[in-house]
Amino acid sequence: MSVFTEEKHLHEAGATHDHQVAAEHHELSFLRKYVFSLDHKVIGIQFLFSTLLWFVVGGLLALGVRWQLAWPWSNMPIVGQMLFSGEGGQISPEFYTMLFTMHASVMIFFVIIPILAGAFGNFLIPLMIGADDMAFPTLNMLSYWFMWPAFVCMIASFFVTGGASASGWTGYPPLSAVQSAAPGSHAGQTLWLQGLIFVGVSSMMGSVNYMTTIIQMRAPGMTMFHLPMTIWAMFITAILQAFALPVLTAALFMQLLDRVARTCFFLPEGLIVNNAEAVAGGGQALLWQHLFWFYSHPAVYIMILPAMGMVSDIISCFARKPLFGYKPMVYSIGGIAGLGFIVWGHHMFMSGMNPALGMTFMVSTMMIALPSAIKVFNWIGTVWGGRILYTTAMLFALSFVSMFIIGGLSGIFMAATPVDIFIHDTYFIVAHIHYVLFGGTAFGVFGAIYFWFPKMFGRMMNETAGKFHFFLSFIFFNGTFFPMHILGAGGFPRRLADPYHYETFANMLAMNRFITICALSMGASQLIFAANFLYSIFWGPKCGRNPWHSNSLEWFAPSPPGHGNFDAQPLVYRGPYEYGSPEVDTDYYPQWQPPPTDRPLVQPGH
Amino acid sequence: MGRYWAFLFLLVPIAGVGIFVWAAAGGMWMPRDISEHGHEIDHLWNFILLLTGAVFVATEVALFWFLWRYEATSHRDPVKFTHGSHNLEVVWTILPAATLLFIAIYQMNAWADVKIRKPPMAPTVEVMARQFEWRLRWPGPDGHFDTPDDIHWVNDLHVPVDEDVLVDLKSMDVLHDFFLPNLRIKQDAVPGMMIPVWFRATDVGQYDLVCAELCGWGHYKMKGRITIEPREQYEAWLKKIANEQNTMK
Numbered sequence: 001m002s003v004f005t006e007e008k009h010l011h012e013a014g015a016t017h018d019h020q021v022a023a024e025h026h027e028l029s030f031l032r033k034y035v036f037s038l039d040h041k042v043i044g045i046q047f048l049f050s051t052l053l054w055f056v057v058g059g060l061l062a063l064g065v066r067w068q069l070a071w072p073w074s075n076m077p078i079v080g081q082m083l084f085s086g087e088g089g090q091i092s093p094e095f096y097t098m099l100f101t102m103h104a105s106v107m108i109f110f111v112i113i114p115i116l117a118g119a120f121g122n123f124l125i126p127l128m129i130g131a132d133d134m135a136f137p138t139l140n141m142l143s144y145w146f147m148w149p150a151f152v153c154m155i156a157s158f159f160v161t162g163g164a165s166a167s168g169w170t171g172y173p174p175l176s177a178v179q180s181a182a183p184g185s186h187a188g189q190t191l192w193l194q195g196l197i198f199v200g201v202s203s204m205m206g207s208v209n210y211m212t213t214i215i216q217m218r219a220p221g222m223t224m225f226h227l228p229m230t231i232w233a234m235f236i237t238a239i240l241q242a243f244a245l246p247v248l249t250a251a252l253f254m255q256l257l258d259r260v261a262r263t264c265f266f267l268p269e270g271l272i273v274n275n276a277e278a279v280a281g282g283g284q285a286l287l288w289q290h291l292f293w294f295y296s297h298p299a300v301y302i303m304i305l306p307a308m309g310m311v312s313d314i315i316s317c318f319a320r321k322p323l324f325g326y327k328p329m330v331y332s333i334g335g336i337a338g339l340g341f342i343v344w345g346h347h348m349f350m351s352g353m354n355p356a357l358g359m360t361f362m363v364s365t366m367m368i369a370l371p372s373a374i375k376v377f378n379w380i381g382t383v384w385g386g387r388i389l390y391t392t393a394m395l396f397a398l399s400f401v402s403m404f405i406i407g408g409l410s411g412i413f414m415a416a417t418p419v420d421i422f423i424h425d426t427y428f429i430v431a432h433i434h435y436v437l438f439g440g441t442a443f444g445v446f447g448a449i450y451f452w453f454p455k456m457f458g459r460m461m462n463e464t465a466g467k468f469h470f471f472l473s474f475i476f477f478n479g480t481f482f483p484m485h486i487l488g489a490g491g492f493p494r495r496l497a498d499p500y501h502y503e504t505f506a507n508m509l510a511m512n513r514f515i516t517i518c519a520l521s522m523g524a525s526q527l528i529f530a531a532n533f534l535y536s537i538f539w540g541p542k543c544g545r546n547p548w549h550s551n552s553l554e555w556f557a558p559s560p561p562g563h564g565n566f567d568a569q570p571l572v573y574r575g576p577y578e579y580g581s582p583e584v585d586t587d588y589y590p591q592w593q594p595p596p597t598d599r600p601l602v603q604p605g606h
Numbered sequence: 607m608g609r610y611w612a613f614l615f616l617l618v619p620i621a622g623v624g625i626f627v628w629a630a631a632g633g634m635w636m637p638r639d640i641s642e643h644g645h646e647i648d649h650l651w652n653f654i655l656l657l658t659g660a661v662f663v664a665t666e667v668a669l670f671w672f673l674w675r676y677e678a679t680s681h682r683d684p685v686k687f688t689h690g691s692h693n694l695e696v697v698w699t700i701l702p703a704a705t706l707l708f709i710a711i712y713q714m715n716a717w718a719d720v721k722i723r724k725p726p727m728a729p730t731v732e733v734m735a736r737q738f739e740w741r742l743r744w745p746g747p748d749g750h751f752d753t754p755d756d757i758h759w760v761n762d763l764h765v766p767v768d769e770d771v772l773v774d775l776k777s778m779d780v781l782h783d784f785f786l787p788n789l790r791i792k793q794d795a796v797p798g799m800m801i802p803v804w805f806r807a808t809d810v811g812q813y814d815l816v817c818a819e820l821c822g823w824g825h826y827k828m829k830g831r832i833t834i835e836p837r838e839q840y841e842a843w844l845k846k847i848a849n850e851q852n853t854m855k
Contacts, residue, residue, distance in 0.1 A: 092823075093823045093824060093825075093826060093827075094823035096826075097820065097822070097823055097825065166823070167820065168820045172780075172781055172819075172820070174779065174780045174781070174797060175780040175781065175820065175821060175822060178779075178780070181737070181779065181780050181822055182822045182823060183823060268797050268798025268799075269798070270797075270798070271778070271779055271797055271798075272736075272778050272779060273737070273779040273780070274737075274779075281798075284798065285781065285796050285797055285798060285799075286796065286799075319676070320678070320685055321685050321686065321687070322687065322688065322689045323689075324688070324689070324690050324691075325689075325690035325691070325694075325695055326689060326690065327690075328690065328695045328699075350783065350792050350793055350794050351794045351796070352793070352794050352796045352799050352801045355717070355718075355721035355722050356722065358717065358721065359714055359717060362710050362713060362714075362717075363707070363710045366706040366707065366709060366710040367703070367706060367707070367710075369702070369706055370699065370702055370703050370706060373698070373702045374695070374698060374699055374702075376665060377665075377694075377698045378690070378695075380665065380668055380669050380672065381690070381691075381694070383669070383672045383673060383676065384672045384676065384686070385672075385676060385683075385685065385686030385688070386672075386676050386685055386686070387676065387677075387678040387681075387685050388672075388673060388676050388677050388678055389678050390608065390609075390611045390677070395611060398615065398669070398673065399615075401669065402615055402618050402666060402669060405662060405665050405666060405669075406618075406622070406662065409658040409661060409662055410658075412654055412658055412706075412709065413651070413654055413655075413658070415710075416650060416654055416709060416710075416713045417713055417717040417721075418646065418647045418650050418713050418716035418717045418720060419647060419650050419651050419654060419713070421647060421720060421721075421790060421791070421792050422636065422647055422651070422787070422790050422792065424792055424818070425783060425785075425792070425818045425819060426818075471614070474614060478618070478621070482621070482622065482625060483625065485625075485626075486625060486626070486629040486634050486635075489629065489634075489635055489636055490634055490635060490636065490637065491636065491637060491785075491787040491816075493785065493816055493818045495820045495825060496825060496826040497825070497826040498826045498827075499826065501826075501827070501829065502814045502816060502829060503813075503814055504637050504787050504788075504813075504814045504816070507634070508634070511634070577689070579685065580684070580685030580686075580687045581687060582687060587685070
């Protein structure tokens with residue numbers, strides 16, 4: 001840490017100056033400043049707090065799932081009597097189906113997507129491109145406040161008759177569309193659909209804004225190929241959102257109509273649910289799956305690309321070395337986005353879709369592993385020959401790479417259609433998605449929080465507590481999810497409240513107990529993070545503008561930046577990865593620093 | 607801690623490989639294969655496991671080594687100021703691309719055997735999935751469904767050993783999935799569709815029939831079994847069921 005403290009003294013004079021600049025702006029009312037704010041930084045932090053709160057909810061739902069799998073039908077300690085006094089404190093099977101449905105729905109739609117695009121996209125895009133705000137500040141404010149009807153729908157759904165949605169986060173009809181098919185398919189499913197429609201509207205407002213801002217509002221000198229990877233990733237993610245989301249929105253409306261207006265888009269004729277003829281029919285159950293995955297596969301990349309971008313920036317900064325292969329990194333994000341639109345069928349290999357089509361989707365799915373592999377090789381190339389500083393942010397970023405290797409490679413098993421016959425819908429896929437989205441995205445997000453916290457709040461987080469948090473999360477994450485590969489190899493199916501009455505899976509209880517103990521410990525480890533985060537907002541040591549000696553433009557602004565971000569117009573002279581450049585004596589060479597006048601201007605990287 | 611953080615990353619490939627070896631040696635692995643096509647799937651699984659295992663170990667160890675070797679306080683070498691290498695990018699684009707394409711093509715025959723090359727025969731049995739049971743129907747002596755001699759049963763699918771079996775898979779209400787772990791068979795049952803499923807069992811015995819697609823609150827208890835037996839026993843059993851059915855009226 002000692003390398004970073006000198007900066008603090010350097011900029012103490014700057015801090016008082018910042019205060020004066022901020023005071024020159026006219027004072028806004030509390031409501032306009034912190035609640036209905038138009039400032040991208042406040043909106044970003046609003047998104048961050050909301051999504052972190054939902055992260056807690058989603059995590060607790062997951063622990064409920066884990067409890068049932070380790071100690072099936074036994075009374076849940078502490079909260080059991082409170083939640084299910086009717087059953088004597090044990091989880092009922094219908095509650096179990098609701099638990100995993102809502103765990104995934106909350107984590108995907110209320111945590112990962114909004115924390116990446118909403119929190120970090122909002123906070124970082126104008127700062128990193130040198131703009132004073134987003135292109136459309138009002139639209140930006142609305143994109144946050146449109147999340148609230150969604151929050152209300154989701155919370156309300158827990159309290160309606162039948163409980164919250166219980167048809168899986170994928171909401172496959174007819175289970176989801178026919179009211180009598182499941183308890184959660186009463187009002188809970190309708191609220192789930194409405195909630196997701198609001199999330200979609202919010203995401204669409206965000207992505208239009210991000211695209212416009214990145215195209216139109218870059219500072220002088222900030223060419224597209226001087227953009228940090230974070231911004232490239234946010235840009236391509238916004239494009240993915242804008243193209244894929246309308247399809248999901250249409251599908252959600254169709255299912256909503258199937259439920260409330262009996263349209264039968266997804267319901268074939270002759271359905272007999274609960275010994276009663278359900279509906280008129282004429283629809284196709286598989287149509288929903290095609291529409292849903294046409295969005296939700298690109299959404300998998302919406303959930304990882306921004307984290308990849310942020311991790312690239314963090315690794316380059318703390319390896320004190322330029323990012324290896326900047327352009328291949330950009331092109332591979334583009335490749336992932338393009339191929340991402342033609343691989344949705346790999347979720348449907350066992351669905352009854354034409355098996356010949358399965359072969360086509362297998363080839364495209366195999367090929368999408370290529371850009372991911374290129375990214376991994378370039379990250380490893382970046383740490384090679386650097387001068388690595390093990391900050392908490394760096395450790396989380398490196399664990400992103402290490403865990404993403406596992407998540408990427410396990411994807412190949414499921415892309416291979418014959419192997420998928422056995423492991424489809426088993427714990428192998430549960431392991432895979434969590435290695436990508438928890439070991440990948442969530443660790444990337446933790447890294448990003450530790451990295452950009454000083455810019456957000458003007459204070460540092462505690463590094464020692466951060467490292468404890470990292471160490472425990474890393475160990476217990478792997479303890480939780482790695483054994484799931486083994487369960488998958490044994491054919492252990494997902495979404496079963498009690499798999500052990502099958503002979504094939506009876507011997508897997510011990511491993512599930514081990515997993516649950518690790519999951520509980522991982523949950524407990526997050527308390528360190530929560531304490532560190534909340535403490536540091538108020539009492540962390542104050543920092544200067546550029547505590548990490550980083551190159552990109554957000555570190556040119558005061559910490560935290562005032563309204564309008566920069567106190568002087570930033571001019572961009574070079575790319576964001578000139579660490580260890582021989583042109584200067586420092587080991588970093590910020591984008592805004594003019595080249596020394598006594599030396600000729602050299603364009604790096606050419 | 608300094609450079610010792612690198613060991614945490616070395617732990618990943620060591621523990622990862624260790625757990626897989628322990629599981630495979632200790633029987634926490636794929637259930638015994640009793641199908642004709644299953645060995646192809648198991649072979650492809652092993653093939654991908656070895657290939658990805660090698661890549662996994664190589665990349666994770668490289669990551670560990672660079673993290674150990676290039677920690678800031680433990681070496682004095684200048685930073686390698688480079689923005690990348692065109693040649694390396696070409697190599698690590700083309701090699702994985704060729705490998706991935708090969709893996710994809712290498713799968714196709716096995717996939718076609720299980721899902722495309724349907725044996726030319728009349729269906730052996732109809733499986734109708736519903737919340738939360740498997741309704742089974744054999745065509746009876748006349749070999750046709752929807753005639754009075756159809757034989758009905760539930761949750762215990764009897765099939766002859768060493769013969770092709772063709773199942774007409776249907777669902778009455780919601781999605782289900784017809785999963786036979788020992789036979790390496792998995793197929794969703796979709797309402798409004800009739801999906802053919804075929805296999806040939808190579809050993810007798812009783813095995814699990816699992817519903818592997820979420821079908822409601824009772825999904826976990828939608829348990830069936832498959833009884834594989836020699837032709838004579840199979841026919842005797844069918845006759846017995848048919849008689850019970852006729853006398854029950």
